[in-house]
Amino acid sequence: MEISALKENGVWIVQLSGKLDSFTSKQVEDFLLAGIAAGREKVLIEAGQLEYVSSAGLRIFYLVAQRLEERHGKMAFCALTPHVRRVFEIVDMASEFAIHTTRAEALKEF
């Protein structure tokens, strides 16, 4: 799992690459929660290179969304791979999150 981040138009863009499963979820959880604790309240998960997400990854997305909601922040996704999009649909989470096709499209909505 590789994690990188950048800021653009006040949005914290977190790029996830590889497999987000029980072996890598703690790394992603710690990274995202540290960012939120540091005051980043607009979070865009860019998942174009995210090959795999298990329930451990889905739990983190929910957890992060809840933390942001408590702080009146916002989380969105962009560039989901077909696998990740399919998993979101299977577990009925596609309608729970703002999902955009591209980064540019997502940034307009923050």
Added chain:
Amino acid sequence: MKIRFWGVQGSTPNPLASAQFHAKLKAILRRAHHCSLQTEEEIEAFLAELPFALTHTTGGNTTCFEILSSGGARVIVDMGTGARKLGWELMRGEAGEGKATLPILLTHCHWDHIMGFPFFMPLYVAGNKLQIYGGHSYLREALERQMHPHSFPVQLEEVEARVTFEQLFEDEELALGELKVRCKRLQHPGGSYAYRITEGDKSLVIATDAEYKALDAEALRPFVEFYQNAEVLVFDAQYTLKDLFQKIDWGHSSSIIGVDICLLANVAKLVLTHHDPTYSDEMMTAILGKTEAFKQEAMQQEQGQYRRRQLGIVMGYEGLEIEI
């Protein structure tokens, strides 16, 4: 070894009502409209094509499982309302003559796991021996309280059978005939215990009433180790994943998490149990389909990285029997 399911509902009994039965009947007749159903074979073929919700109900009774070894040793897990029917069946054998010794493992003492005990007929036959085992120290107290005169007409001290209680501890093995039993504490309000029951080289794990609060490999490791290589994992799948994330600390889990844990633990068959009483059979059919779809996605991506065999997924329902 064989497991028979006598009750799979979670939290409270949830019998099928007439209106629900009528709706099923109507849906079946609608599908039968253009089918030829003249012969027994045609009827069977038609039924085989129907979804789970039209041919089954998960059943209204709360948790009770019966495990039988190939040599005839019997262990009962939990005394939910499913135990009432099991009790009547046992009465046709040795229990009806006061000659039965019945080991009973309690996962915990919440109502839905003990409320069938006062209605378990072998309890009222002199000569029967009921051996209650569990990880909690207050097994006797919980069953006595349930049969207090304020709640039930017969008190535990008045029953004809001999009832004994024994606390089990993790890392010790209980031998019941050919069956070897080990327990593992699960995360649930007040604690619940999973049981790993082994005959020869085949194991079955019953792990109901369990929440997995963190899903990273380190947090899951104790459970994955306990479930490792089991032929069957009977798993608390009370909520959809979406509902589960809204019910933190309620002490339950989801079939989707069950799939991931089975993949990590190299389990051959995942059986969903402890169904939420607000979920209909139709919803359970949808959950089964989604769990299967999630498994397909997971196995396709995981590409044999962790596991060495296929994973089957089965909806738990009253009357289900699985040979192990």
